[in-house]
Amino acid sequence: MQEYEVRIDRNKCIGAGSCEKVAPDIFSVDESNKVALKCAQAGAVSLKIGSDKIKSAVEGARVCPVYAIGVIDKSAGKSILGIEPEKNLEVRKILAHYDSSKEWQMDPFGFFTIKPFPAEGIIKVRYYNAKHQLAAEIAGKTAEEIYNTICREKLVSSLAHSAYLGSELQKAEIAMKRNLPYVQDDPLDFKQS
Ligand code: SF4
Known part of the structure; x- marks a missing residue:
């Protein structure tokens, strides 16, 4: 060997x-x-x-x-790794910015709705396809298992949509675990905890 x-x-x-x-x-x-x-x-x-x-x-x-x-x-x-760092690589300094009114784009694969169920300890996600038809229901206990399932099932097509889902699902998980109200796309209100 x-x-x-x-x-x-x-x-x-x-x-x-x-x-x-x-x-x-x-x-x-x-x-x-x-x-x-x-x-x-x-x-x-x-x-x-x-x-x-x-x-x-x-x-x-x-x-x-x-x-x-x-x-x-x-x-x-x-x-055998092939990942040796370049010696003189210039580190780029990038100021983050995003204007949703100008930059947001619909994922051609469709969209999702997210709802936590604290009593059951699960988050339910509904996937609507490009024709706005309910095409899948995903249930899971953690944001991580749900977004990885969604990626594995190829229900998203853009990096931005995947990142959005990860962020929203993490919010839903925090809301579920801390018994906070969760409204998709709204910030969490920690004053209510
Ligand atoms: S930095 Fe993290 S990933 Fe790297 S060796 Fe240490 S524990 Fe492992």
Whole structure:
């Protein structure tokens, strides 16, 4: 079996935990909030793995925002990640702005209505297609599982619409958990909590 090595740099790690979420079979975040290697001795910063674990290792390494994880092909002696940062990349400074009256565009795939049901602990979402017909009802306990389901089912076609849904669903989840009134597209009113 081909051999690979996973290397972690605990000094670079900021404890974001994405690696553990994506590849819990290889990475964990320890009590000092730094990445550690499962199945390795305590304090180890490298781990030999076979090709059976390579997919998981690469996925975990790729989500690390600070490049604290390396995956090396032992026979070629080089990284297989292909995500080494450019040395002189200029960081763009961008001032956020958005004018909904001018920039908002209807998603050609349709639209959604969102309603939390606190007594049941679920959020129900209705999907209306481009002909404004109710075409799907999605129910879930968290914003994350619902927006990922919507994306998987390919019910949205634009990044802006996906981002809107994520934001609205998170609001609905907060409202449900804190027993706040939820009105789609309105800000949450925390004074009522
Ligand atoms: S994703 Fe990167 S920064 Fe986050 S815990 Fe893992 S190694 Fe550390």
